[in-house]
Amino acid sequence: MTALTKTPQITLSEAPSRPLPGLFNPSGMARRLQASPLLAIGPSEPGPALRRGALIAVPIAVTLIVEFGFDAPTKGALGTGALVCGFAGMDAPARPRAAWQAVTAVAIGLAAAIGVLSSQYAVTAALAMGLLGLLAGYCFAVSLRLAICGLTVVLALLITQGLFLPAGDAGLALLWGVAGASTQVLWSLIVWVFVDRAADQPESGWNTRRVVAALRSNLNLRSPAARHAIRFGASLAAGVAVYRIFGFHDHGYWVPLTILFVMRPQQGESYHRILLRAAGTVIGLVIATALAEAISSDLVDAILLSIVAALAYGLLTVQYALFTASITIFVVLLTDTLGEPALDAAGQRGLGTAIGLLIVFLAFVVWPNPKQEPQPR
Numbered sequence: 001m002t003a004l005t006k007t008p009q010i011t012l013s014e015a016p017s018r019p020l021p022g023l024f025n026p027s028g029m030a031r032r033l034q035a036s037p038l039l040a041i042g043p044s045e046p047g048p049a050l051r052r053g054a055l056i057a058v059p060i061a062v063t064l065i066v067e068f069g070f071d072a073p074t075k076g077a078l079g080t081g082a083l084v085c086g087f088a089g090m091d092a093p094a095r096p097r098a099a100w101q102a103v104t105a106v107a108i109g110l111a112a113a114i115g116v117l118s119s120q121y122a123v124t125a126a127l128a129m130g131l132l133g134l135l136a137g138y139c140f141a142v143s144l145r146l147a148i149c150g151l152t153v154v155l156a157l158l159i160t161q162g163l164f165l166p167a168g169d170a171g172l173a174l175l176w177g178v179a180g181a182s183t184q185v186l187w188s189l190i191v192w193v194f195v196d197r198a199a200d201q202p203e204s205g206w207n208t209r210r211v212v213a214a215l216r217s218n219l220n221l222r223s224p225a226a227r228h229a230i231r232f233g234a235s236l237a238a239g240v241a242v243y244r245i246f247g248f249h250d251h252g253y254w255v256p257l258t259i260l261f262v263m264r265p266q267q268g269e270s271y272h273r274i275l276l277r278a279a280g281t282v283i284g285l286v287i288a289t290a291l292a293e294a295i296s297s298d299l300v301d302a303i304l305l306s307i308v309a310a311l312a313y314g315l316l317t318v319q320y321a322l323f324t325a326s327i328t329i330f331v332v333l334l335t336d337t338l339g340e341p342a343l344d345a346a347g348q349r350g351l352g353t354a355i356g357l358l359i360v361f362l363a364f365v366v367w368p369n370p371k372q373e374p375q376p377r
Contacts, residue, residue, distance in 0.1 A: 035273055035320035044317035053314025055191065056086045059183035061306035068298040068337060074176055076334055079302075081180020083309055083330070084108055084156050088149045088184075089204075090313060094192035096204035101185045104149045108156040109178030115160030116170040122244035125161050129256060130237030132157055137232030140265050141218035141225035142211050154236070154260055161240070162253030224369050228265035235259050235363045239356055250340070251348040257331075258356025261324065267364045273320060274357050280324025281353045287325065288332035289346050301337045305330055 036042040064079035066072060085108055089100030111132065118128035136150030160173050218225040236256050243252025258281075262273045295301055312326035332349070 034269055035276060036318070037272075038276060038279060038321055041319055046314075046318050049316075049318045050311075050314035052090065053312070053316075054310040056090055056184070056187075056313045057306055057310035059187045060086065060309045061303070063180060063183055064302040064305050065299065068302040071298075074180075075338060077173075077176035078180035078183065079305070080159060080334070081105075081108060081112075081156075081177045082183045084152050084159075085181035085184040086309070086313060087152045087316075089145060090148075090316075091145065092205065094188045094196035098185050098188035098192060099204045100145070100149060101181070101188055104152060105178055105181030105185055107149075107153045108181045109174045111153045111156040112160045112177035113170040113174040115157040116163075116165045116173045117167055118157075119161040119164055120167055122241065125244060126237040126240045129154075129157060129161065129240045130233045132233075133236035133260075134229045134233030137229035137265075138215070138218070138225060140228055141223070142214045143205070145205060146211075151260060155257075158236075158253055158256050158260065222370055224265045227367065227369055228263075231363050231367055232259075232263055235263060235359050239359055242355060242359075243352065248348055248352070251352055254349050254352025255356045255359070258353045259360055261327075262357065263360050263363070265369075267368060270360055270364060274360060276321040277324050277353070278357060280321040281328050281350070283321070284325035284328025285332065285346050285349060288329040288336075291329070292333055292336040292341075298337055301333055305333055305337075308333065 034043070059082040060079050063082050064076065067074050067076055067078055072078075085101050085105050088104035089097040092100060114128055114132075118124040132154050136147070136154045139147040139150035156177060160177075165173065217223075220226060236259055239256035239259050240252075243255045246252075258277060262270060262277050264270050264273065291304065295304070308326050308330045312323055312330060315323040315326055328349075332346075
């Protein structure tokens with residue numbers, strides 16, 4: 001696999017002379033950003049990726065089985081926090097992964113609390129989403145690993161905004177968000193102590209000097225990273241505004257959720273993901289609706305959710321359409337377990353996805369990048 005052609009705006013270091021397996025090099029810099037075609041596999045090898053996905057999904061399985069099997073009052077909040085935090089540093093060995101997850105866990109809790117508070121009014125919801133989306137989008141100026149962490153924090157905000165909880169629950173959202181996310185940290189440390197010592201890699205890929213230099217060098221409107229940050233934040237804010245204005249509150253979060261997973265700094269890559277997202281969502285909705293209608297046990301739901309989460313982690317860098325199908329199944333089954341009929345909401349989920357894809361398309365029409373971005377060789 002050849003390395004990604006570098007530009008000063010997107011990455012900080014030259015690709016290593018000796019190719020390394022996987023999506024990242026040891027410092028966490030992206031080696032390849034493109035999703036594979038619909039009927040192809042890559043860039044990651046399926047076997048190692050799926051094993052990694054199963055490993056990261058263990059805290060989700062434990063928390064969901066406890067929450068749903070014993071009817072815990074958290075009602076899936078811990079499992080959701082574990083799911084969101086699992087994406088942070090997922091490519092790294094256990095020790096640096098724990099460090100990335102620890103920092104991200106705190107940010108997830110804070111975002112969850114802000115999500116509850118900002119959801120009280122449409123204006124504050126759109127403003128909070130737009131500002132956090134802008135910051136997360138600008139993380140692409142540093143590395144894909146940092147960008148993924150930023151996207152997970154936006155996801156936490158998005159989820160809690162879509163729940164429309166009373167403002168008084170902000171403290172609980174902070175607590176459960178951090179607690180659920182911290183199960184990933186604890187698990188990564190356990191894996192490091194008992195399993196991953198032989199492959200130990202103490203460096204986390206974080207270099208403050210290089211990070212600051214990258215953020216400064218991209219602070220101009222010719223930078224794809226800066227333009228993406230503005231485009232991403234504005235699109236997410238628009239997605240929230242649309243579902244709040246038109247009143248499909250219960251399922252409107254599918255609009256910004258679609259934007260979150262699809263939009264990337266490159267126009268071609270974003271449009272490619274539109275097609276993959278559409279295909280994956282249709283597949284996921286069909287499978288999830290059938291499963292939700294057939295299963296009546298919360299414990300069985302928790303087990304299925306754990307399996308689907310493992311597939312989502314494993315397929316993220318293997319086949320984006322299948323990743324989308326997996327994460328769609330997870331969300332549908334989770335909401336069904338919490339009491340929302342899956343069949344009744346399937347059409348609104350499809351509509352929310354379509355609106356989100358349209359916003360992504362129009363965002364590049366209104367404000368494209370100034371020139372064609374370099375493509376992988």
